[in-house]
Amino acid sequence: MVKCPECLYSRAYRLADGRRKCRQCGRRFRLASAWSASRLSERAKKRLLEMFVLGVPVYRQRFRAVASAPAAERFYRLARSCMAFEEELREPFSGELELDETTFGGARHGKRGWGAAGKVIVFGIIKRNGKVKASPVESRSKQAVLEQIQAHTREGSLFYTDEWQAYATLRTRGDHVVIRKEKGRPAGRDHINGIEGFWSYAKHWLYPYRGVPTKYFHLYLAEACSRFNHREEDLVPLLERLMNRVQRTAAEKILVQID
Numbered sequence: 252m253v254k255c256p257e258c259l260y261s262r263a264y265r266l267a268d269g270r271r272k273c274r275q276c277g278r279r280f281r282l283a284s285a286w287s288a289s290r291l292s293e294r295a296k297k298r299l300l301e302m303f304v305l306g307v308p309v310y311r312q313r314f315r316a317v318a319s320a321p322a323a324e325r326f327y328r329l330a331r332s333c334m335a336f337e338e339e340l341r342e343p344f345s346g347e348l349e350l351d352e353t354t355f356g357g358a359r360h361g362k363r364g365w366g367a368a369g370k371v372i373v374f375g376i377i378k379r380n381g382k383v384k385a386s387p388v389e390s391r392s393k394q395a396v397l398e399q400i401q402a403h404t405r406e407g408s409l410f411y412t413d414e415w416q417a418y419a420t421l422r423t424r425g426d427h428v429v430i431r432k433e434k435g436r437p438a439g440r441d442h443i444n445g446i447e448g449f450w451s452y453a454k455h456w457l458y459p460y461r462g463v464p465t466k467y468f469h470l471y472l473a474e475a476c477s478r479f480n481h482r483e484e485d486l487v488p489l490l491e492r493l494m495n496r497v498q499r500t501a502a503e504k505i506l507v508q509i510d
């Protein structure tokens with residue numbers, strides 16, 4: 252996962268002094284982790300990470316702050332980028348999968364943050380009793396949804412969806428069970444409670460952050476996925492290891508991926 256900070260080429264020579272030399276452009280560089288991209292003290296970073304894991308937004312730390320609010324926000328963004336990085340590398344799902352789409356944000360959040368730009372459409376996939384993947388999609392088009400399904404699921408899976416017509420061609424990719432609803436409740440025994448549960452989980456996590464800037468929405472969504480996927484683990488040591496493993500350039504690339 253070594254990447255040249257100059258040209259982003261991914262192969263480099265290892266020099267005797269520990270530095271790397273890019274095999275493409277010749278640039279010499281030191282490996283820098285996302286953790287080291289923040290120049291706060293180790294103590295401050297550990298404390299911020301703990302607050303982050305506990306779900307304490309920066310604005311609630313103001314009387315107990317260990318760093319300025321912008322520095323703390325930046326550190327939080329680095330943590331989220333690393334989570335997004337890890338989630339992107341997750342293998343496509345197979346087996347019994349629930350697919351669904353929803354919207355985040357909207358008028359009730361007022362003029363600030365994500366409410367300002369209107370709603371964000373999100374498409375999600377959950378493996379029954381397992382992990383989740385979710386991404387913002389540009390539109391509710393069939394095309395956008397099929398691209399997600401192709402990227403994140405394997406052929407031959409069993410797909411549970413609602414009646415939305417964008418799923419009409421799923422039968423060519425695997426088995427397809429359509430959940431018909433009557434007055435908001437599934438008509439038979441089949442359901443998509445797993446993914447609906449995740450939507451509620453993600454919305455509850457994101458709510459205390461108040462305004463989520465639209466250009467960073469993908470990071471907040473990845474944070475919710477990562478928290479859900481690691482829900483049985485202590486995230487503090489896990490995230491510290493992750494932030495030391497992910498290269499700074501990789502994390503920063505994710506930071507500015509969507510505009």
Ligand SMILES: [Zn+2]
Nearest residue numbers: 255258273276
């Ligand atoms: Zn290079």
